[in-house]
Amino acid sequence: SQIDESQKVVIPKFVAEWLKKYRHAHTLLKVLNSAENELITLSTVNDWILDNQYDFIRAWIDGYKEETDETE
Numbered sequence: 424s425q426i427d428e429s430q431k432v433v434i435p436k437f438v439a440e441w442l443k444k445y446r447h448a449h450t451l452l453k454v455l456n457s458a459e460n461e462l463i464t465l466s467t468v469n470d471w472i473l474d475n476q477y478d479f480i481r482a483w484i485d486g487y488k489e490e491t492d493e494t495e
Contacts, residue, residue, distance in 0.1 A: 439489040
């Protein structure tokens with residue numbers, strides 16, 4: 424079954440761009456471990472993942488909507 428667009432988590436543009444670039448190369452567990460060990464080179468992405476782990480996991484699994492001026 425498809426996830427309703429309204430149920431998708433909204434994430435910041437910088438996190439969405441990072442996901443688009445690196446998601447295919449890593450597993451979710453590896454990314455979460457890397458964030459915990461501060462190994463993600465973009466500290467803003469690293470900090471957002473650590474502060475929003477549940478939303479990050481939902482975005483990874485269920486998809487996401489990118490934050491826009493209307494959702495900020």
